[in-house]
Amino acid sequence: MNSMAIDRRQILLGTLSAVVWPAALRGPALAQSDVAFVAAAKRGDGYGVMLLGRDGHIVREVPLSARGHDIALHSGSGRAVVFARRPGTFAVAFETGRDSPPEIFSAIEGRHFYGHGAFSRDGRLLYVSENDIANARGVIGIYDVDSGYKRQGEMPSFGVGPHEIILLSDGRTLAVANGGIDTVPEAGRENLNLDAMQPSLAFIDALSAALLAKHTLPADLAKLSIRHIAPDSEGRVWFGGQWEGDAAATPELIGCAAPDQSLKLITPQESLGKGLKGYIGSVAASADGAIIAASAPKAGRVLYIESSSGNVIGTSTLKDGCGVAGGSAHTFAVTSGLGVFRYENPGEATISEIALADIAFDNHLRRLV
Amino acid sequence: MKTIANPIMRIAAVFAVFASGTAGAKEPPSHFAIVQAVLDQHVLPRFEALETSAAALPPDVESLCKNGGDGAREGLIGHFRQTVSDWAGVEYLRFGPLADGGRRERFSFWPDPRGVMTRQLRQLIVSNDLKAIEAGAITKQSAALQGLPALEVLLQDRDVPLGPGDPAAYRCALAKAIAENLSGLAHELHEAWVAPAGWKAKMLRPGSDNDTYKEPSEAAGEFVKALLTGLQILGDVEVKPRIDANKDEPASGPFAKSGPFSKSGLSDVYFESGAASLKALYDAMNLEAFLAEDKDWVKPWAMGAWRAILSSNGMGGVASIANVKKEDAPPLKELHGRIGGLRQLIGKEMASAAGLTLGFNELDGD
Numbered sequence: 195m196n197s198m199a200i201d202r203r204q205i206l207l208g209t210l211s212a213v214v215w216p217a218a219l220r221g222p223a224l225a226q227s228d229v230a231f232v233a234a235a236k237r238g239d240g241y242g243v244m245l246l247g248r249d250g251h252i253v254r255e256v257p258l259s260a261r262g263h264d265i266a267l268h269s270g271s272g273r274a275v276v277f278a279r280r281p282g283t284f285a286v287a288f289e290t291g292r293d294s295p296p297e298i299f300s301a302i303e304g305r306h307f308y309g310h311g312a313f314s315r316d317g318r319l320l321y322v323s324e325n326d327i328a329n330a331r332g333v334i335g336i337y338d339v340d341s342g343y344k345r346q347g348e349m350p351s352f353g354v355g356p357h358e359i360i361l362l363s364d365g366r367t368l369a370v371a372n373g374g375i376d377t378v379p380e381a382g383r384e385n386l387n388l389d390a391m392q393p394s395l396a397f398i399d400a401l402s403a404a405l406l407a408k409h410t411l412p413a414d415l416a417k418l419s420i421r422h423i424a425p426d427s428e429g430r431v432w433f434g435g436q437w438e439g440d441a442a443a444t445p446e447l448i449g450c451a452a453p454d455q456s457l458k459l460i461t462p463q464e465s466l467g468k469g470l471k472g473y474i475g476s477v478a479a480s481a482d483g484a485i486i487a488a489s490a491p492k493a494g495r496v497l498y499i500e501s502s503s504g505n506v507i508g509t510s511t512l513k514d515g516c517g518v519a520g521g522s523a524h525t526f527a528v529t530s531g532l533g534v535f536r537y538e539n540p541g542e543a544t545i546s547e548i549a550l551a552d553i554a555f556d557n558h559l560r561r562l563v
Numbered sequence: 564m565k566t567i568a569n570p571i572m573r574i575a576a577v578f579a580v581f582a583s584g585t586a587g588a589k590e591p592p593s594h595f596a597i598v599q600a601v602l603d604q605h606v607l608p609r610f611e612a613l614e615t616s617a618a619a620l621p622p623d624v625e626s627l628c629k630n631g632g633d634g635a636r637e638g639l640i641g642h643f644r645q646t647v648s649d650w651a652g653v654e655y656l657r658f659g660p661l662a663d664g665g666r667r668e669r670f671s672f673w674p675d676p677r678g679v680m681t682r683q684l685r686q687l688i689v690s691n692d693l694k695a696i697e698a699g700a701i702t703k704q705s706a707a708l709q710g711l712p713a714l715e716v717l718l719q720d721r722d723v724p725l726g727p728g729d730p731a732a733y734r735c736a737l738a739k740a741i742a743e744n745l746s747g748l749a750h751e752l753h754e755a756w757v758a759p760a761g762w763k764a765k766m767l768r769p770g771s772d773n774d775t776y777k778e779p780s781e782a783a784g785e786f787v788k789a790l791l792t793g794l795q796i797l798g799d800v801e802v803k804p805r806i807d808a809n810k811d812e813p814a815s816g817p818f819a820k821s822g823p824f825s826k827s828g829l830s831d832v833y834f835e836s837g838a839a840s841l842k843a844l845y846d847a848m849n850l851e852a853f854l855a856e857d858k859d860w861v862k863p864w865a866m867g868a869w870r871a872i873l874s875s876n877g878m879g880g881v882a883s884i885a886n887v888k889k890e891d892a893p894p895l896k897e898l899h900g901r902i903g904g905l906r907q908l909i910g911k912e913m914a915s916a917a918g919l920t921l922g923f924n925e926l927d928g929d
Contacts, residue, residue, distance in 0.1 A: 236923060239907075263929060280929055309929060330677065381674040382799035389665050389706040421929075440663040441775070468774060475924050491924040514922020531923025554923035 228253050229290050233517050233529055234262030234276055234556040243276045244555070245290060250527075250535030250548050256288050256296055263309030263556055264358065268317040269563040273339065275313075275320060279556070280357075281306040281379045285322070287343055290562055299343040304328055305335065306379050310358040313339075314400065315365040321400065323356035323370065324348070330376045330387075332356035334368065334398070349403035352396040354387070357421040360431070362397075367406060367453070369431045370396045373419040375438070388438050393420045395433060397453040407453040415445055415459075422476055426501035427483030430455065434474025434488045437467065444468040448477075448488050448499065460504045469493060475557045480520040485540055487526050491516040491557075496528055498540030508540030517559030529555035591852040591917065594779035598766050601786050605847045606656065607763065609840065610753045613649040616642060617749035620714070620742035624725070628735035631726040639725075643718060644832060646745065647711060647824050651833045652840035653752075655793030658785055659762040660755035668706040670748050672713075673823050674800055680707035684716055691733055701740040710748075711824070714741045719826045784919045786848060791910055791921070793841045798902035801834055801877055806895045822878070834877025835884070842869055850913035861912050868905040871898060 231246040243256040243265065256276070263279040272291035278284045283301040288294070301307050304327050311322040320337040332351030337343045351359075353372025360369050374393030376386040393416070397406040411418055417439035423431050430450045437444045444467035449459040460466075471492035478487050479501070486499045491514050498508035510528070515536075517529035525545065528536045533553035537545040592600065623639035650671055653661070661667045672680050683705055687695060694700060701709055717738045723730050725738055756762050766785070769776035776782040801822065822830035851862050874891035876882050881892040893901060914920055 376677075378676050380804050381676050382795070382803070384674050384796075384800055386674065386677065387679075389668055439665075441659075442663070475929070491922055494922075514924050516922075516924040532920070557924050557929060 229562060231519060231527060231559055231561050232265050232267070232274055232276075232290060233559045234258070234265065236261065236554040236556070238552050243274075243286070243288070244553065246535065249546075250550070252550065252553075254293060256286065258284075258286060260284070261556065262286075264311070264558040265560050266311040266313055266320060267560050267562065268313040271317045272562070273313065273317060274560075275311060275343075277307050277309045277311055277322065280308045280383065281325065281377045282309070283307060283379070285311070285343070287339075297342055299337070299345075301335070302345055305333070306377075308355065308357050308373075310356075312359050312361045312368065315361065319346070319400075321359055321361075321368060323351065323359050325355070325377065327378050330354060332370075332372055334359065334370065349398065350405075352398065352405050352408050353394045354392065355419070357419075358423050360423055360425060361400070362425055362431070363429075366400050368398045368400045369423055369425070370398060371420045371423045371433060372396055373421045373436070374416075375419050385438070388417065391416050391419065391438065393418060393435075395420050395423070395431065395451050395457060409451045409457045411457055418445060418447070420457075422474060422488075424477040424479040424486060425483060426450070426479055426486060428501065430501065432477055432479070432486045432488075432499070432501065433457075434477040436474065437472035441468060441472065444470075444472045447472065447474045447490075448486075448497065450501070450504070458504075460499065460506065462506050466497070466506070470495060470497075475516040476518050476559070478518040478520045478526065478559075480524050480526070481522045482524075485520065485524050485526075487518040487520060487528075487540075489516045489518050489528070491531065496526075496538075498526075510538050510544070512536065516557045517555050519559040519561035521561060527559060527561065529559045531555060592849055594783040594918070595767075597783045597786070597848050597917075598779060600849070601844065601847045602763050602766065605840075605844050606653075607753075607756055609649065609652045610660075610749075610756050613646070613653055614746075614749040614753040616645040616649045617746045620646060621739060621746055624735070624739045624742045627725050628731065628739065629727060636725075639718065640827070643711075643714065643827065644829060647827070647829050648832050648836040650711060651823075651836035655796055655837065655841070656789050657792060658789065659765075660752050663755070664751075665706055666748055666752060669702075669709045670745065671711045671823075672707040672709075673711075675707065675712065679705075680712050681716065683707050684713050687737070688733060696733070696736040696740045698740075701737075701744050709741060709744050711745065714738060714745070715824055715826050717741070780919060783848075783917075784914075784921060786844065787850075787909070787914045787917075787919050787921060790841060790844050790848070791906055793837065793844070794902055794906040794909070797834070797837055797841065797872075797877075798899050798906070801830075801837075802895055802899045802902065805878060806899060831876035831878055831880070831883065834875070835873075835882050838872050838875075838877070842873060845869070845909070850909065850917050850919075853913065853916035853918075855916065858912060858916070861908055865905060865908055865913075868901045868908075871901045872905070 229245045230248040233244050235244045241258040241261050244252050245254040247253045261279045262276040266275045272289055274290050275285050275287045283306050286296050286298050288296040305324045308323040318339050322335040324333050324335045326333050332353050333348040334351050335348050336346045338346050351370045355373040355375040357371045357373040372394045374391035394408050394410045396408045418435040418437055420433050420435050422434045425431055430452045432450045435447045446459040447467050451457045470490035473492045474488045475491045476489045486501050489496045494511055494513040496510045500507045512530050514531035515528050519527045531554045533550040536547040619642040623642050627635040627639050717734050725731055766782040769779050823833040854861055871893045874882050874887045875898050879895050881889050
């Protein structure tokens with residue numbers, strides 16, 4: 195890694211001013227194997243996206259002017275887009291395979307981002323979870339990649355506060371975690387409707403914008419905000435929640451559903467929700483979809499669940515551990531807000547671990563396929 | 564410990580600390596000692612004060628609605644002001660008793676940029692729903708209708724002012740129901756802290772059998788989170804919307820005008836009381852005592868930031884305390900920067916030095 199050379203090429207992003215990237219400054223294409231993971235992070239007093247090698251070291255950095263959250267990846271093209279953290283309004287597109295000029299785009303007037311998005315299978319469209327601020331209505335913004343991420347339109351998310359969205363294996367169904375929490379930029383990160391939350395998991399046909407299915411929780415679980423999701427090998431979507439109710443009444447935070455299967459929470463022998471401090475910060479599946487990882491950063495724990503049975507088959511501890519990314523052989527990469535990058539298996543101790551100085555990884559870690 | 568109920572006196576006391584140097588002892592306290600000090604010196608007196616001020620609201624409403632008169636009105640306005648001030652001193656302690664039962668939203672549904680409370684209150688009054696004002700029934704209503712902002716609207720309504728007579732009869736019954744709810748909530752909050760198996764005991768007895776705090780550091784860390792949360796609210800929710808991005812002057816947008824309790828002209832009281840309470844929490848935690856010698860620059864920077872914050876009324880003006888000059892109050896943009904910088908210093912330098920490092924992702928879920 196030649197970090198010094200990279201640093202000289204860095205420019206501050208996140209503003210909407212045009213960025214000129216002279217051809218002479220463009221870096222060479224990176225070998226595809228150079229970058230294995232991407233994650234938003236805080237570095238020192240600044241923010242950026244860290245492109246990490248297989249061993250977790252930083253290969254390259256895309257600086258941001260404010261905190262980023264999740265990153266949408268298109269595996270075929272190597273395109274990636276990082277989104278501002280809720281309720282931010284900027285997004286930065288970049289290439290994972292080459293050090294090329296990033297493209298910056300922003301939410302339109304009256305909308306803000308929720309920090310997540312997903313590419314269409316062919317990589318030509320980008321779907322972004324957004325808030326229709328005036329009407330407290332979740333929408334999925336649709337952006338045309340080839341036209342510089344020009345917004346083509348939007349479709350309803352069929353709920354309030356859409357958070358993570360993923361494209362399912364059929365290539366046209368979007369799963370949308372409608373967290374149910376209303377926010378507006380003027381009120382910062384204040385949650386405005388905790389006594390009227392109605393979280394849901396919606397399945398939407400990306401081509402027609404039709405609602406295929408929408409699953410809600412019973413009234414006593416209405417304060418379980420469904421936020422992070424990942425698909426398993428059997429067509430189900432696993433979710434992790436954020437409990438906004440009484441701590442003593444914290445339910446299980448992890449569950450699954452499918453278009454034709456209603457929401458179901460895991461049923462461990464001993465209740466886990468309260469011990470996880472009411473919050474799942476990220477959910478990821480192993481490459482074969484057989485194992486689901488769910489991180490609980492407030493509790494410093496990562497849970498591993500066998501998707502076929504719903505049984506918890508392993509737990510690891512890592513302070514402020516939140517980013518999780520599945521791989522082959524049921525090995526997961528985990529990152530923390532304290533700069534740790536670790537490989538681990540559900541049933542084993544840590545396989546390898548490094549700690550990056552002055553780095554704080556944000557919630558999500560994405561693995562390039 | 565004797566409570567300093569008057570927010571102005573509290574702020575004056577804070578400045579007295581500046582005058583005599585910071586409160587930090589040379590020997591850093593243990594995490595357990597931090598928790599004990601914060602509970603005894605900060606948390607419990609403030610919830611006790613809130614219980615006292617809120618308890619005055621129901622009889623005040625009843626007196627005004629029964630007898631009318633400027634004296635009764637002024638009495639209610641005065642106790643309302645005190646309750647708002649006391650509320651600002653605790654509302655950022657968003658864990659435990661305040662988080663349970665949606666008490667925070669029920670006590671004060673703010674921020675409310677969508678105007679939910681005003682809309683629902685208007686609908687309720689128009690409906691003249693008598694069941695909604697039966698004893699205890701207000702607790703079944705939306706949180707927006709249960710707390711201080713709803714009472715404020717009724718109290719400040721000049722078209723149909725609270726008082727004797729038919730026109731205000733429903734409003735009076737509603738105001739009384741809200742006042743009783745506030746008094747009840749404040750009592751619940753205080754009890755939830757001081758009961759034998761309450762939150763105070765939970766924080767002072769960490770261990771393997773404690774379902775929330777396994778170590779003293781976790782309980783102490785809760786107060787670090789509260790302090791950082793409070794500063795975030797102060798900066799991003801109270802000050803930032805008032806900044807005109809182009810002029811560094813108070814903004815004039817609709818949200819800027821709807822600051823906390825602006826109908827009563829109490830936005831400055833709310834800011835000043837909240838700021839003074841945060842400073843008191845900071846002092847009670849004594850995090851500066853953990854700083855290494857090579858971090859000596861942190862203390863004067865923090866002191867300067869606190870001085871700037873406490874000199875401001877949060878609205879571009881000067882705080883209503885003695886011995887503050889106009890030039891001591893920074894412009895809002897600078898104030899916002901100072902609050903953010905202080906938050907960074909506490910989170911990055913002081914909390915880390917105290918062994919209370921908070922993770923990047925655990926502070927504020929997303």
